[in-house]
Amino acid sequence: MTVIGIDKMSFFSPQQYIDMVELANARGEEPDKYLIGIGQTQQAVIPPTQDVVTMAANAADEMLTASDRKAITMILFATESGIDNSKSGAVYLQRLLGINPYARTIEMKQACYAGTFALMQARDYVTLHPTEKVLVVASDIARYGLHTSGEVTQGGGAVAMLVSADPAIAEINQDNQYLSRDVMDFWRPIYADTARVDGKFSANIYQDFFKAVWTRYKQKSGRSIKDFKALAFHLPFTKMGLKALRDVLPEASEEQQAALMAEFEASRVYSKRIGNLYTGSLYLSLYSLLANSTTLKLGDRVGMFSYGSGAEGEFYSLTLRPHFRGGLVSGQLEELFASRQQVTIPEYEAIFNNQLSGAADRELDTQHDDAKFVLSGLENEQRQYICH
Template sequence: MTAATGGPATGGEPGGPWRSTEPGTPRGGGEPGGPQVGIEAVAAYCGSAYVDVADLFQARGLDPARMGNLGMRRKSVALPGEDVVAMAATAARPLADALTEAERASVRTLIVATESAFDLSKSASTHVHRLLGLPRQCRLLEIKQACYGGVAALRAAAALVAVEPGSRVLVVATDLPVPNRGTYAEPSQGAGAVAMLVGPRPAVARLELGTAGVYGYEVADFARPRADLDVVDTDLSLLAYLECLLGAFTDHAARRPGTDFAGTYDLLAMHTPFPGMVRGAHRHALRRLGGLARDREQEDFDRRVAPSLVFPRDVGNIYAGTALLAMAGAIAHAPSPGPLSLGVFGYGSGCSSEFFACHVPAGAARLVAGTGLAAELAARRRLTVAEYDAATAALPDMAFGAAEAKFDPAGLAGVGAPRPRAVLTAIRDHHREYTWLPPR
């Protein structure tokens, strides 16, 4: 997936009202002349292989009647040598390559968001920084809060850009779950990374400052107390997601008078554990927050929400990066060229959540669609379930705690789209070594 940076300093959108229904003057970055902060470019890497969800249902003996509510078609699979760092660097490489020297020097922070890190102390961003060859005048850190991590990193990035004018932040959300074999969660557990360059020329999406709504509390819906153990209460997690959507949106609306769930945003993108959950959450929010007759719910979903699900239904849940992937999909598949308003909801189990507004300028859809992600997803190699099981069985070799290992990149070299890909070649005394595979 390639990407374009830059554009005029105004990001193609002068900061004024972006649609007629926008309420008076949002606080912070919404006012004319206020700071412009947002997503300059986006890129993603969602693996070089996939398994068909129908194949997996059949092999595991799962009830095919449940495929409708799941809403998944394919899920990405990481191949041996593709750990969270390799996928993150691969995702971000096109963004780094497109930077001018001056822009490269302006990248003052690199944040990696993940819930599958392999070190409790050192951040994965150090390795990604080395692989991308970014300047040493750069903050390197990691953010964790389950699937909220990517949105948390994006919001932190916006804040850093706002207080350091002219600077940029590279955000990469990357995750690689160990699938819960034989469960109904397994068909939606994907792998991949999404990278966003945040800076003062938001050609992809301007982030509204000062109006984000947040909602969080401690709840035991999901935890990963060991690298190979997910403790999940699915029912509790879905209800916590719903509670957070209502809570974060209500907080957002209180900070942005006149905002309503049914009418304000042209597009919605939400954390997508599986597409059916987003369908249910949208319906629930419309009914709880009011404003739309029930017979119009489907049309509203198709028009405002379905574009965000185009990528997730073919990739699966990539955890920290899922909400960002949904954002990219919403922008790329927007029904009109814009400018458009986009409401984004990020949720991470445990739990923390945020609802925030973006302003998508005209031309952004072309930029995101031009990254080639759709073609890359189509170019992934289809694995049999036996091949997928073999790839999954190899995950512990590169998981948290791995001390010594060697990986043969040959298996990865022959598949997927033609793009440079980072790969883990060895672990020696816990230290990881990577190399770049040239485009094949």
């Protein structure tokens, strides 16, 4: 039987960030409220020259070969920070990345969950067409507003995944369990550029959904926590995933509890320093786990919990392949963190308020953005993308 799964993974986030201690001091909060209570140490700052399209392109470009670009017959773009109510972000990617023109290009939305649905559609498509490949990107900018309770859980970036037969990283197993309910824990009206959220309510719904789909998964699959080497979580902030993990740790032996906690710490190394990616948060967690764990090996089963407010949750598993670290772009996050520039809180606030918006023509200063793909402005109500 042909194995279908994630062959390559890549990540991009801009080269500016703020320190959570500085943000806490500026907001009159105790730093430990952010460092421990939320579980964040740094937060990516998104300049006006980057949007979800450029971040997705910068992420995907680093991992795709010329043969990949020819073999891709579908691009699935998951985001809740879309730039157009009609045109798919995937169409822009197809052109920017030089991907086969005979490919489907679709954008998907369901809060933070859409990346998982896109990944499952890719798996099912390649199962039927094993000689073809699907590019899945999850790209978002988390915006709650300055001086809001959600400000500490902002951030942004993009995760790109290539789904194929005989993958290098992991097989996507056919064991998904999911749950949907109409819940008003988080939403963004069409007229707003920042999210509306009931933070405590949303955190409770997240845990409720995890416990529900985890229980159903065990019932349907016959598996238990003993079958998992690690559990990866959607991490809008890393303390949220820790709370969910603690809900199921009593099901494991003391030895496995310690092992699962160690793997969780590996999975949140990057999220602590990037912040919230919305659709990409679970997959940055997976990326971090694969890159930072010292004990994962071929055949290990990793549990994946995806959650999107509004609300939808899903639990499924991956089985690691022989060369799972080889499917990651080498040194990618280490280079990002080494080259990032810290900005002051006033500088961050100015950047936050300077995003491209409205219908008027505008030219952006791109000389300080070293990324390959950048947003250079708006002309005739059309976003202008350039390649450095």
